[in-house]
Amino acid sequence: MKATGIIRKIDKLGRIVIPKDVIKMLNIKANSTLLEVKIEDEKIILEKYVPGRACAITGEITPENKVYEGDICLSPKGSFILFQQLVEDNWDRVKKERLRS
Incomplete structure (x- = not known):
């Protein structure tokens, strides 16, 4: 994150000027x-909102998000979570298939 050195006051209605x-x-x-408002620790983060690019698993909007078959959008973190769950749910079936081979 790049510091700009710019400091702004918040007005009575809670607004700031960019x-x-x-x-x-x-x-x-x-x-x-x-602009999407995010909160991380003690930071308020404003990011450009890109509709339809949010991860189906985590809700994250990142430049690394990819759209897969069936129009499913996944972030790298969401892909990993989904992969882990698929392996856990199908591990017994995978072991049986390996034994047959």
Whole structure:
């Protein structure tokens, strides 16, 4: 994460102003770009929201997310979780198949 050195106050309605330089740098369009609010420890993180790209398992939106057969979107973490569950649920069947071979 890159520090900008910019400090802003929060107004009475809980709003902050994003500096124009940051808006231009990130190609944010007023009234059309959606920002997702995330909380991580003591940080508030704003990320561009990309509809339909959220992981079906974790809900994460990352550039590494991939869309698989059946239009299922998975993050690397979601892929790992799903893989572990598939192995656990099918381990007995896998062992039987190996013994037959």
